[in-house]
Amino acid sequence: MIDSIEELERIRLACHKKVTRSSSLSAGAAIIPIPGVDIGSDVAILLRLIPQINEKFGLTPEQIEALDTESKIMVMTAISNVGSKMAGKYITRKLIVNLLQKMGFKIAAKGTSKFVPFIGSAVAGGISYTAMKYMGNKHIEDCYQIALEALEQRNFDAAEPIDVTPTPTDPPPRQD
Template identity: 50%
Template sequence: MLPRSMQELEQIRKSCKKLVTRRAMLSGTAAMVPIPGTDMLADVGMLMRLIPDINRRFGLSEAQLAELDTQRKAVVYGMITSVGSQLIGHAVTRRLVFALVKKAAARFAVKGTTKFVPVIGTAVAGALSFGAMKYVGNSHVDDCYRVAKRILEERLDAERPQLVSS
């Protein structure tokens, strides 16, 4: 369900940012394990759950948007397109998540090589993974927030009594 007020929208944004931080900490911890590929698998798995959860909290999941009438759905998808997100209102697939991870490829590539440097390398890999996950997650939260805010503002404008000039 889409947020009904700006206050509710701000609460959702805040809770999603906290969720992203928790997941980023898990990602950073997974990156410190010196087994090649475990961090990438952990990140993909986390994002496969995180992105749909954020969408759902903002009322922008695929199922929630499917319940809208055709006209409203077209407007909402237009807003989603204007934000440039491929993750809002769509099924989140491994292909999409891997594309998302590739956007942060430089961070992930450095992380993979640094983890083999004793002590400092694993800490650097963990910090890079934390930063990359936080960046990806918060970017998605910000995209969802912008779309939900535009939808809410449009709805509130439509509900305001129109002043009739005589």
């Protein structure tokens, strides 16, 4: 479980670096002028990347299941509040393909651009890089918000209650 905002920021930065590397791999696969190779590689990259991000933030199904009941409720509530489609879930090929289909216009443009000699491959690589970077960074920000919300709730619950009962040295309330 993440214990501080500083630790959360370090995790966020490390995950952004992973997304950048993965986006570069996706762009490299998109440059290959064989239809379908890029989509297959995007699915494979995301099947590896998303669970790694979930693990870093403590949001794999196994990590959530291992939490005590109160913490589990906090995390599941945070996931619901953020509306994440991939945090706390088993990442399957079907889930990734569905998410890629929602980005269909980018994928269609990427596939079509390959048929334009030379420049088309570069355009496909750029679209692929941008789409992968967007999906990865969006997931990081979702996970960050979930972990931050759970951390803040845990810190709030652990805070000492404030004693508001008057002490004998306190002046009596004014009667106006």
